[in-house]
Amino acid sequence: MKNQLYLYNTLSRKKELFxxxxxxxxxxxxxxxxxxxxxxxxxxxxxxTFDLLTRFLLHLDYKVRYVRNITDVGxxxxxxxxxxxxxxxxxxxxxxxxxxxxxxxxNRYHHYMSLLMVKDPSIEPHASGHVIEQIEVIKSILxxxxxxxxxxxxxxxxxxxxxxxxxxxxxxxxxxxxxxNTRTLDGQNEKRSAPDFAxxxxxxxxxIMRWPSPWSEGFPGWHLECSAMSKKYLGEQFDIHGGGMDxxxxxxxxxxxxxxxxxxxxxxxxxxxxxxxxxxxxxxGKSLGNFxxxxxxxxxxxxxxxxxxxxxxxxxxxxxxxxxxxxDFSNAALQAAEKGFDRLRQAIENISKINPSDxxxxxxxxxxxxxxxxxxxxxxxxxxxxxxxxxxxxxxxxVAGNLSISESDLLQLNQLMxxxxxxxxxxxxxxxxxxxxxSKLDEVMDLMLQVRSDLKNNKDWATADKIRDELNRxxxxxxxxxxxxxxxxx
RNA sequence: GGUUCCUUGGCCGAGCGGUUAGGCACUGGUCUGCAAAACCAGGUACGGCGGUUCGAGUCCGCCAGGAACCUCCA
Numbered sequence: 001m002k003n004q005l006y007l008y009n010t011l012s013r014k015k016e017l018f019x020x021x022x023x024x025x026x027x028x029x030x031x032x033x034x035x036x037x038x039x040x041x042x043x044x045x046x047x048x049t050f051d052l053l054t055r056f057l058l059h060l061d062y063k064v065r066y067v068r069n070i071t072d073v074g075x076x077x078x079x080x081x082x083x084x085x086x087x088x089x090x091x092x093x094x095x096x097x098x099x100x101x102x103x104x105x106x107n108r109y110h111h112y113m114s115l116l117m118v119k120d121p122s123i124e125p126h127a128s129g130h131v132i133e134q135i136e137v138i139k140s141i142l143x144x145x146x147x148x149x150x151x152x153x154x155x156x157x158x159x160x161x162x163x164x165x166x167x168x169x170x171x172x173x174x175x176x177x178x179x180x181n182t183r184t185l186d187g188q189n190e191k192r193s194a195p196d197f198a199x200x201x202x203x204x205x206x207x208i209m210r211w212p213s214p215w216s217e218g219f220p221g222w223h224l225e226c227s228a229m230s231k232k233y234l235g236e237q238f239d240i241h242g243g244g245m246d247x248x249x250x251x252x253x254x255x256x257x258x259x260x261x262x263x264x265x266x267x268x269x270x271x272x273x274x275x276x277x278x279x280x281x282x283x284x285g286k287s288l289g290n291f292x293x294x295x296x297x298x299x300x301x302x303x304x305x306x307x308x309x310x311x312x313x314x315x316x317x318x319x320x321x322x323x324x325x326x327x328d329f330s331n332a333a334l335q336a337a338e339k340g341f342d343r344l345r346q347a348i349e350n351i352s353k354i355n356p357s358d359x360x361x362x363x364x365x366x367x368x369x370x371x372x373x374x375x376x377x378x379x380x381x382x383x384x385x386x387x388x389x390x391x392x393x394x395x396x397x398x399v400a401g402n403l404s405i406s407e408s409d410l411l412q413l414n415q416l417m418x419x420x421x422x423x424x425x426x427x428x429x430x431x432x433x434x435x436x437x438x439s440k441l442d443e444v445m446d447l448m449l450q451v452r453s454d455l456k457n458n459k460d461w462a463t464a465d466k467i468r469d470e471l472n473r474x475x476x477x478x479x480x481x482x483x484x485x486x487x488x489x490x
Numbered sequence: 491g492g493u494u495c496c497u498u499g500g501c502c503g504a505g506c507g508g509u510u511a512g513g514c515a516c517u518g519g520u521c522u523g524c525a526a527a528a529c530c531a532g533g534u535a536c537g538g539c540g541g542u543u544c545g546a547g548u549c550c551g552c553c554a555g556g557a558a559c560c561u562c563c564a
Contacts, residue, residue, distance in 0.1 A: 032564090033564075046564050047564085177493070180492080244563080246564065248558095251563090274564070285563060320512085321503060325503080326558085327502090330502080332501055336513060340512090340514065341513095382503065387512085389511095390511095393529090397530095402529065464523090469525095472526085
């Protein structure tokens with residue numbers, strides 16, 4: 001029943017059958033956050049995309065080692081002499097220890113990811129904890145002649161690399177184009193050529209995050225941490241490398257070049273890139289200032305938000321679009337997702353109300369096959385969700401008695417809904433009623449409904465409706481059935 | 491300027507050569523004292539112009555509009 005998994009590989013620009021290097025095992029590396037700002041909706045996308053991938057791989061019985069880094073050093077704010085580590089800049093602004101800032105945002109990231117039901121990676125290496133490994137990679141590249149030292153900094157020689165290796169295999173860039181089209185930046189004089197990128201940067205005097213190296217007191221270059229840490233934890237070659245599309249160039253292209261010189265191999269065989277989340281058609285990003293933090297989503301405290309949204313609404317919203325498509329944020333879209341998810345949630349609750357028959361008029365194996373086929377086709381979560389809504393309709397019809405289902409099929413249906421909704425899509429469908437005092441609440445509500453029933457029997461519609469309306473106002477939804485009434489918290 | 495990608499119904503969002511995507515909203519019906527929920531039924535679509543094909547949102551070309559990357563970024 002489980003299909004073979006096809007994944008879109010950016011390297012080949014087509015869907016490919018996924019075959020791991022070592023049968024039964026998957027090495028996955030995903031570019032994690034730079035911890036200098038609060039996690040926002042953009043951070044949720046790759047986290048959820050690769051969480052879905054991991055959950056599905058685990059379900060397919062692969063042993064997965066999922067490495068997702070924390071970038072707490074190494075990305076430059078400006079080029080060359082103005083070079084300053086982002087973390088350090090923010091730290092000075094707030095007069096905090098740089099690592100204190102990094103730790104604060106790392107904690108925040110973890111907190112919000114767990115609210116979104118994103119599972120922890122197997123290993124979460126910090127760039128700052130792997131400076132030694134990064135220096136080793138630089139030495140290796142220098143030894144092989146593909147890097148040069150300049151004024152205490154070390155640069156990767158892209159032109160030389162391009163002579164013997166296919167620079168641009170991932171992004172399709174050509175070195176000549178890069179040379180002629182690169183925008184004029186300050187301090188290019190240390191580099192031999194514009195596309196060259198830093199492996200090690202000498203720290204400016206005011207730069208407080210610095211480490212000793214054979215070349216200078218400084219810090220590792222832009223793209224080095226991923227090469228060094230993926231090699232350390234997943235080996236010279238591993239299965240899947242993931243990240244946002246905005247990292248495709250230059251980050252991943254440079255990573256491939258570094259690793260190829262260092263180890264002789266393209267580090268990952270499958271490269272997966274999630275698309276951006278946009279606001280009014282424009283990328284949601286730190287530098288654009290149009291991002292909404294996850295905290296704001298959950299509290300509703302942002303001028304762009306008409307209301308607060310539950311973490312599961314956001315997860316469902318993201319999963320309703322394919323990971324390689326842009327997804328446009330709007331309150332209307334979020335609210336539609338909220339209602340849709342609620343219907344799904346309610347249907348799962350309703351499964352327990354179904355009475356089995358001798359035989360089925362529904363096709364559960366077909367439903368199962370459809371779900372697996374959707375996931376196997378490059379993690380097509382929107383198609384999977386469409387099939388789940390077919391099941392919602394099926395469940396409600398079964399409850400209404402329009403369809404019939406055998407006991408074994410019912411058991412199977414229940415398991416499949418649980419599998420796809422909870423285990424694989426990672427959606428928490430519990431309705432959030434606290435269990436502590438719910439029994440007393442149940443008793444009170446039963447009493448209210450009993451009183452209403454008596455009123456209705458006496459044709460006192462006005463009082464009966466008043467009770468229903470008032471309960472509605474408080475937040476209880478009353479559903480009058482033909483024989484009895486039920487209620488639920490809205 | 492270079493590279494890559496996108497344009498689907500009121501909104502979101504799949505599909506990518508021939509058969510209902512799905513959700514939200516909307517309309518009619520069933521049920522109900524009336525509602526709500528649920529169920530049944532229904533409508534609205536592939537940016538424009540050419541081309542390939544028996545047949546094109548789906549392939550090709552041109553045009554228009556938009557985006558991402560080329561600079562830290564998920």
